[in-house]
Amino acid sequence: MELSLSLIVLLPLAGMLVLFGFGKRIGEPGAGIIATLAVVGSFVIAGVLALDFFNGDGPVETVRWFEWLPAFGVEAELRWDQLSALMTLVVTGVGSLIHLYSIGYMHGDPGFGRFFTYLNLFITSMLILVLANNFALLFVGWELVGLSSYLLISFWFERDTAAAAGKKAFIVNRVGDVGFIVALMLIFSVFGSLGFDTVFEGARRGELTVGMATAIALLLLVGAAGKSAQLPLYVWLPDAMEGPTPVSALIHAATMVTAGVYMVARTGAIFELAPIAAATVAIVGGATALFAATIAIAQRDIKRVLAYSTISQLGYMFMGVGAAAYVAGVFHLMTHAFFKALLFLGAGSVIHGMSDEQDMHKMGGLARKMPITFATMAIAWLAISGIPPFAGFWSKDEILAVVFERGGLWQVLWGVGLVTALLTAFYMTRMMWLTFFGEARWEDGVEPHESPRLMTIPLVVLAGLSVVGGLVNTPFKTTLEHFLDPVFEAVHLAHAPDGSLAWILAAVSVAAGIIGIGAAALRYRSRVPAEGGLGWRLLGNGYYIDDLYAGVFARGGKLGAAWLAFRLDVRGIDGAVEGIGSLTRRAGGWLRPLQTGFVRSYGLAIIAGAVGLLAWFLSRGAL
Amino acid sequence: MTVTPGWYMALAAVLFVIGAGGILLRRNALVMFMSVELMLNAVNLTFVAAGRELNVLEGQVSVFFVMVVAAAEVVVGLAIIVAVFRRRQTASVDELAELRG
Numbered sequence: 001m002e003l004s005l006s007l008i009v010l011l012p013l014a015g016m017l018v019l020f021g022f023g024k025r026i027g028e029p030g031a032g033i034i035a036t037l038a039v040v041g042s043f044v045i046a047g048v049l050a051l052d053f054f055n056g057d058g059p060v061e062t063v064r065w066f067e068w069l070p071a072f073g074v075e076a077e078l079r080w081d082q083l084s085a086l087m088t089l090v091v092t093g094v095g096s097l098i099h100l101y102s103i104g105y106m107h108g109d110p111g112f113g114r115f116f117t118y119l120n121l122f123i124t125s126m127l128i129l130v131l132a133n134n135f136a137l138l139f140v141g142w143e144l145v146g147l148s149s150y151l152l153i154s155f156w157f158e159r160d161t162a163a164a165a166g167k168k169a170f171i172v173n174r175v176g177d178v179g180f181i182v183a184l185m186l187i188f189s190v191f192g193s194l195g196f197d198t199v200f201e202g203a204r205r206g207e208l209t210v211g212m213a214t215a216i217a218l219l220l221l222v223g224a225a226g227k228s229a230q231l232p233l234y235v236w237l238p239d240a241m242e243g244p245t246p247v248s249a250l251i252h253a254a255t256m257v258t259a260g261v262y263m264v265a266r267t268g269a270i271f272e273l274a275p276i277a278a279a280t281v282a283i284v285g286g287a288t289a290l291f292a293a294t295i296a297i298a299q300r301d302i303k304r305v306l307a308y309s310t311i312s313q314l315g316y317m318f319m320g321v322g323a324a325a326y327v328a329g330v331f332h333l334m335t336h337a338f339f340k341a342l343l344f345l346g347a348g349s350v351i352h353g354m355s356d357e358q359d360m361h362k363m364g365g366l367a368r369k370m371p372i373t374f375a376t377m378a379i380a381w382l383a384i385s386g387i388p389p390f391a392g393f394w395s396k397d398e399i400l401a402v403v404f405e406r407g408g409l410w411q412v413l414w415g416v417g418l419v420t421a422l423l424t425a426f427y428m429t430r431m432m433w434l435t436f437f438g439e440a441r442w443e444d445g446v447e448p449h450e451s452p453r454l455m456t457i458p459l460v461v462l463a464g465l466s467v468v469g470g471l472v473n474t475p476f477k478t479t480l481e482h483f484l485d486p487v488f489e490a491v492h493l494a495h496a497p498d499g500s501l502a503w504i505l506a507a508v509s510v511a512a513g514i515i516g517i518g519a520a521a522l523r524y525r526s527r528v529p530a531e532g533g534l535g536w537r538l539l540g541n542g543y544y545i546d547d548l549y550a551g552v553f554a555r556g557g558k559l560g561a562a563w564l565a566f567r568l569d570v571r572g573i574d575g576a577v578e579g580i581g582s583l584t585r586r587a588g589g590w591l592r593p594l595q596t597g598f599v600r601s602y603g604l605a606i607i608a609g610a611v612g613l614l615a616w617f618l619s620r621g622a623l
Numbered sequence: 624m625t626v627t628p629g630w631y632m633a634l635a636a637v638l639f640v641i642g643a644g645g646i647l648l649r650r651n652a653l654v655m656f657m658s659v660e661l662m663l664n665a666v667n668l669t670f671v672a673a674g675r676e677l678n679v680l681e682g683q684v685s686v687f688f689v690m691v692v693a694a695a696e697v698v699v700g701l702a703i704i705v706a707v708f709r710r711r712q713t714a715s716v717d718e719l720a721e722l723r724g
Contacts, residue, residue, distance in 0.1 A: 595723060597719075597721060597723030600717075
């Protein structure tokens with residue numbers, strides 16, 4: 001057990017080290033095969049180890065590597081429970097498929113070996129994140145995935161935009177990390193430990209006041225919002241599309257960006273004590289979902305549509321975990337990993353076939369040229385639009401139903417979610433129509449072709465998962481909920497309604513999806529309508545939030561730095577130092593005439609001093 | 624008329640003032656040195672007189688110390704004066720005013 005659990009992390013680590021040393025010499029396709037085998041190995045081991053959980057009798061296992069920070073009660077320790085098992089399976093499963101796909105996608109790239117080094121580094125980091133048994137190790141994984149994300153976004157660093165996008169992602173994440181670190185400090189100050197068991201049991205025993213729990217939970221939310229691209233820290237994710245498409249699929253859709261959702265679910269015991277913070281999570285999620293969905297409508301770049309769609313879907317997950325529907329949130333995390341990875345890989349296949357064209361207005365009519373890509377993406381499209389029985393329907397519907405069941409103002413949030421579902425169906429349908437239907441609007445010299453087998457096999461597998469993935473947790477058979485039950489048994493889970501209300505809610509959300517699809521199909525059926533005008537420009541530029549941030553934070557930061565460098569430093573600090581120097585010189589100048597160089601005057605001074613002292617002593621009668 | 628210790632003190636004071644005046648008024652380094660010696664010996668005189676008056680030995684002991692130190696000082700001082708005179712052909716302290724600020 002110990003060895004095999006460690007191997008889950010160590011295999012990709014070994015792959016990374018081998019490729020780091022010899023990746024360039026091994027070259028193509030050897031480097032890709034080594035990396036893929038390492039991740040597949042992790043997946044197989046994780047699958048075997050998780051068998052006990054599927055049988056319903058698996059105990060929680062921990063593996064202690066070494067004593068790390070005894071002062072913080074922290075050991076390098078892995079935790080194998082149902083939640084980390086599920087996350088591990090998603091990460092390594094989707095990761096394996098994307099590794100395989102990348103062998104085809106990165107064909108001919110001079111950085112082939114480097115790419116797979118980074119991919120294995122990412123898998124290692126993500127596994128450390130989900131398998132950590134304390135906040136400190138979780139944070140190590142958290143930062144390492146940030147690093148791999150940075151490396152992979154700016155993979156083609158010769159392009160200025162890619163280098164800038166990498167930096168943007170890193171810096172925006174750092175803003176969130178500040179919140180996370182402060183939260184960890186507060187947790188340590190309350191519990192004297194960062195171990196999961198100690199902290200959560202302490203929280204259950206009531207060692208946490210509501211105020212402290214709220215503070216910790218809100219700070220954790222800041223961290224989660226950074227990593228999971230929620231308002232207001234979402235701006236890095238659309239730019240992250242500068243990275244190779246498999247990276248967008250793996251890191252910026254399926255796995256890393258869900259780390260925030262995982263973290264909130266993991267710390268449910270704290271959020272339970274802070275209802276205000278939990279509601280804030282749900283509100284941030286709902287607002288992000290709607291906000292990003294509106295922007296996705298007006299994007300022309302196929303990958304940016306998917307990027308905003310990812311932000312929007314992550315908003316759903318936040319809504320779920322904020323409403324204490326942790327299972328529903330994690331469930332949506334899983335199904336989203338399937339269909340969004342599929343959408344990204346499909347988009348990558350399209351971009352590959354179109355000779356690196358990403359503008360959907362220059363696509364069209366690809367269905368016949370790329371049948372497998374089209375068929376698999378169509379499944380993902382129906383899944384994300386919430387059409388039963390595809391995966392997205394079950395998870396999204398469960399979140400919406402739970403939120404509705406909470407009653408009161410939560411139902412406003414449900415309404416937001418419903419509108420978002422409609423918009424989601426609309427923009428996805430727009431994307432499908434612009435890409436695959438209608439007349440061909442290719443630029444001259446572009447010859448679309450289906451991608452090689454290596455790339456289509458992962459598409460087919462993910463399509464299969466997008467069809468059946470939702471069936472693991474339907475209202476009729478809540479397998480996933482039973483599976484995750486031991487993890488959340490001490491937390492009060494919000495549940496979806498039963499009976500006729502469940503049917504009505506499901507019918508309403510399906511109707512929203514169908515209306516969205518229908519509206520978009522009508523609009524884009526025959527030809528591409530003009531997408532000009534103020535509204536389109538506003539949405540297409542993402543409400544100019546980037547410009548706002550650039551104007552306020554970037555420019556403000558620059559002005560502040562300029563003020564510090566050229567005013568405070570030059571005038572204030574240097575001025576003080578130089579002022580002391582010149583004051584000393586001037587004082588020296590005043591005192592110089594005292595030194596006449598004549599021995600007589602020195603002697604006179606001595607004698608005058610002696611006489612003065614004598615007079616003083618005499619006057620005091622001391623002699 | 625008996626010679627009381629007050630006389631010795633008065634004589635010492637006069638010698639001291641002459642010495643101090645010599646330092647202030649004379650320019651020749653050698654003469655200034657002699658003035659310093661005069662001041663030192665004025666003090667020695669007070670030591671001896673006071674020691675005898677109070678019937679303690681420390682007065683005379685102190686004088687020996689002063690004499691030893693003065694002798695050492697003279698050695699160094701005369702050496703400096705000779706060295707300066709060799710370079711500059713003068714022993715006038717007013718011309719040795721390089722340390723003027």
